Amino acid sequence: MALHFELVTPAKLVRSEDVHMVVVPGTEGEFGVLEGHAPFMSTIADGALKVYRTENATPEEIRITGGFAEVGDKGLTVLAEHVG
Amino acid sequence: MASLKELKGRINSVKSTQKITKAKQMVAAAKLRKAQAAAESARPYAARLAEVMGSLASKITVSENSPKLLAGTGSDKVHLLVVANSDKGLCGAFNSNIVKAARVKARELEAQGKTVLFYLVGRKGRAPLRREFPKQIAHMFDTTDVRDPGFDEAERIANELVAMYEAGKFDVAHLFYSKFRSALLQEPTDQQIIPVPAPKAVAATAGADAVTEYEPEEEEILAALLPRYLRTQLFGALLENAASEQGASMTAMDNATRNAGDLIKKLTIVYNRTRQAAITTELVEIIAGAEAL
Numbered sequence: 001m002a003l004h005f006e007l008v009t010p011a012k013l014v015r016s017e018d019v020h021m022v023v024v025p026g027t028e029g030e031f032g033v034l035e036g037h038a039p040f041m042s043t044i045a046d047g048a049l050k051v052y053r054t055e056n057a058t059p060e061e062i063r064i065t066g067g068f069a070e071v072g073d074k075g076l077t078v079l080a081e082h083v084g
Numbered sequence: 085m086a087s088l089k090e091l092k093g094r095i096n097s098v099k100s101t102q103k104i105t106k107a108k109q110m111v112a113a114a115k116l117r118k119a120q121a122a123a124e125s126a127r128p129y130a131a132r133l134a135e136v137m138g139s140l141a142s143k144i145t146v147s148e149n150s151p152k153l154l155a156g157t158g159s160d161k162v163h164l165l166v167v168a169n170s171d172k173g174l175c176g177a178f179n180s181n182i183v184k185a186a187r188v189k190a191r192e193l194e195a196q197g198k199t200v201l202f203y204l205v206g207r208k209g210r211a212p213l214r215r216e217f218p219k220q221i222a223h224m225f226d227t228t229d230v231r232d233p234g235f236d237e238a239e240r241i242a243n244e245l246v247a248m249y250e251a252g253k254f255d256v257a258h259l260f261y262s263k264f265r266s267a268l269l270q271e272p273t274d275q276q277i278i279p280v281p282a283p284k285a286v287a288a289t290a291g292a293d294a295v296t297e298y299e300p301e302e303e304e305i306l307a308a309l310l311p312r313y314l315r316t317q318l319f320g321a322l323l324e325n326a327a328s329e330q331g332a333s334m335t336a337m338d339n340a341t342r343n344a345g346d347l348i349k350k351l352t353i354v355y356n357r358t359r360q361a362a363i364t365t366e367l368v369e370i371i372a373g374a375e376a377l
Contacts, residue, residue, distance in 0.1 A: 008132060010235045010319050012125040028299050039296035041136065043308045068309065070136060072296075079132055081235070081312065 003035040004075030005051065007062065009083050015062075022076055023050040023059070024069050033069075033076045040071040049078065088362065091355040095348060102344035108174055109337035116267060116330035122232070123264065123323040130316050137313055139296075140306050150303070153246070153310040156279040157255045162199045164222065164254035165190060166245070166277070168261040168321055169209035170329040171228050176336030178262060178270065178329055179208040185272040186260045187216065201254055205233075205241060205322075222253070232326060238319035246311055249278055261321040262328035268335055270328035277317055280310055 002018035023032045025047035033040075044067030050059035066081030086094075144150070167186045169179045186209075190200045201222040204210055214221055225241055227233050245257060257278035263271040298305055 008129045010126055010129045010238075010316055011122070013128050026299060040299070041140075041296060041305060042299040043305055066312065068133075068136070068305075068312070070132075077132060079129060079136075081239070081315070 003033060003037075006075065006077045007049070007064075007083065008077065008079050010081065014083055019051050020054050020057070021052040022078075023052075024076075024078070025049070026069065033071055035075075037071045037076070039073075040069075042069050043067070044069055044078070044080070086354075086358075088355065088358055091351060091358060095351045095355065098344050098347050098351065102341055102348065105337045105340040105344060109334055109341060112175075112330045112333035112337060116327060116334055119232075119323065119327040119330050120264075123320075123327050126320060126323055130320055133309070133313060133316055137306075137309060140302055140309070143302050144306065151307040151310055152250070153278060153314070154280050154306070157249075157252070160198070160255045162201060162254040162256075163193050164201045164203055164245075164248070164257040164278075166203045166205065166241075166257055166259045167209045167213065168259065168325050169204070169206035170325065171207040172329075173208060174337065175329050175333035176339075178332035178336075180212070181270070181272045182260050182262055183209050183212050185274055186213070189258065189260070189274055190217065203245070203248075203257075206325075222248070233322040235315070235319050238322055239315050242311060242315040242318050245278065246314070254278075259318070259321055261325045262332075264324045264327040264331060267331040270332055275317075275321070277314060280313060 003021065005015060005017060005019045005022050006013065007015040021032055021034050023030055024042070025045050026042040027045045028042070031042070044064065046065040046067075048061040048063045050061055052059050062083060064078070064080035064083050068079045070077045070079070165186050167182060169182055173179070186202075190202075193200050200217070201220050202213055202217060203223050203225065204213065204221065205225045206227055210221075210224060223244065225237075225244070227237060230237060248254060249257070256276065259275045259277045261273055261275075263273045265271055
């Protein structure tokens, strides 16, 4: 049970890994993405992604600005202009 | 004929020029590798964004209500030529090729009765274009204080362009830069960036794409992504340009080093001949003197 998560900035591919869940601060509200999520696209408000490696792990926060999230069969892809 | 001392001086000066060109060639080779790696790592983002834009574009139709960046202002009177050059020389015809492409386009547009404005990025395009179109330089973007133009620069340029566009200063923008084919070949390229050319709609894979949900609506997402798309394109162009500059520099410096080598060889031959002639003359004089006694 793993979600493939990719974080890409214009300069490089920052992350490409399998995680349990990612909580994304969408412009119309936060949403969590687990494995098998329906295809989905959303713009992201400037804020922090919360990455849960395992079910009960404390989330790792990644601050991004200018983001866009795409959920497809390949998992979650977050395009962000700036990370950190 | 030049004296021995003069020849020696010339040989030495060519030698030190050769040292400089050789050093610059090696620096360019090292930088080229870095620039290529940077261009390489920028690809995933650009590719994904283009994909998303494509799938969005297949869902909506361009109408008057579409964002201005996509639909245009409705006229094409004023054209802005964004010319991206390097800040440094010693790279052969790299800059003049880009400038030439921009100049040809400008003349063509002027012949059609359009107004042409320039937006210059980098230092080396300024002088030739300002000489020819002194009143049409809208802005000069300075990149001399950064080592490698990166995403921040692309962002600033894009923001300025969008602001100018929204203020109605121009209707169409073209971007001129050099596409990197290989270290030996760089292609000056002309690309329309505003209005954003409709991304190629990808054929929606049956089923998978049909159920994709959008939040907010497709149009809003598209409106949010357009400036980003523009930034990404500018960023890509800056990276291509950086790689091209180093490639051109490497080739030019390789040529220069070789030419300097040829010149040194030629001068050395002349030097040796002159030296021998001087010795022969001296001997003849001594012998002639001895015979006279």
